[in-house]
Amino acid sequence: MNKIVIASNNAGKLREFHALLSPLGYEPIPQGALNVPEAEEPHCTFVENALAKARHAARLTGLPALADDSGICVDALGGAPGVHSARYAGEPKADARNNAKLLAELAGQPNRRAHYYCVLVFVRHADDPQPIIAEGEWQGEILTTAQGEGGFGYDPLFWVAAEQATVAELGADIKNSLSHRGQALQALVKRLQAA
Numbered sequence: 001m002n003k004i005v006i007a008s009n010n011a012g013k014l015r016e017f018h019a020l021l022s023p024l025g026y027e028p029i030p031q032g033a034l035n036v037p038e039a040e041e042p043h044c045t046f047v048e049n050a051l052a053k054a055r056h057a058a059r060l061t062g063l064p065a066l067a068d069d070s071g072i073c074v075d076a077l078g079g080a081p082g083v084h085s086a087r088y089a090g091e092p093k094a095d096a097r098n099n100a101k102l103l104a105e106l107a108g109q110p111n112r113r114a115h116y117y118c119v120l121v122f123v124r125h126a127d128d129p130q131p132i133i134a135e136g137e138w139q140g141e142i143l144t145t146a147q148g149e150g151g152f153g154y155d156p157l158f159w160v161a162a163e164q165a166t167v168a169e170l171g172a173d174i175k176n177s178l179s180h181r182g183q184a185l186q187a188l189v190k191r192l193q194a195a
């Protein structure tokens, strides 16, 4: 088995990585299981934050590491909350408060277009000079009320027209086949398997 530390403490992401990587012969290990504390995410781009998280986990575990930095970017808000999605409503990060703030910011706004973005960074070791980087994007719209119980984060507000459902109403397998994270991971795995 190819052990990979997943440099995340987000239970929703960890579930998705497990579902996507395990059938491909990888053994994803959440960084928390190896006592890796949360990394700082001080940067203004997703890719820099993902690289920081991946190097941090690889340094502390001595294992290859995969990090995800992701967020939701709303057109009418000039791309916000973007890299600040996790802490949009301040500390401590909380999905319910973030969703409430997003609805408040968009009150009366007819333009509901948004996209999820995900960048994945894989490092073979902490100082890897050639990280493998892959991205994914998923277009949708922000509803005016939450719908559905699945997924995590902003999923109950994120409407996918092609499915006539919010992401929180999609099954996990369908989400993984369409999502920003699923797309990025498919691209990343191709690169890993070619390496």
Ligand SMILES: O=c1nc[nH]c2c1ncn2[C@H]1C[C@H](O)[C@@H](COP(=O)(O)OP(=O)(O)OP(=O)(O)O)O1
Pocket (backbone or CB within 6 Å): 007, 008, 009, 010, 013, 038, 041, 068, 069, 070, 071, 072, 085, 086, 087, 098, 116, 151, 152, 153, 154, 155, 179, 181
């Ligand atoms: O598929 C998704 N469905 C719903 N919401 C999502 C998704 N993907 C990212 N998001 C939101 C959640 C969080 O508010 C932010 C990620 O922030 P981000 O810093 O990358 O993750 P995090 O702090 O939750 O965990 P960690 O840094 O340990 O991986 O974007």
Ligand SMILES: [Mg+2]
Pocket (backbone or CB within 6 Å): 041, 086
């Ligand atoms: Mg984070």
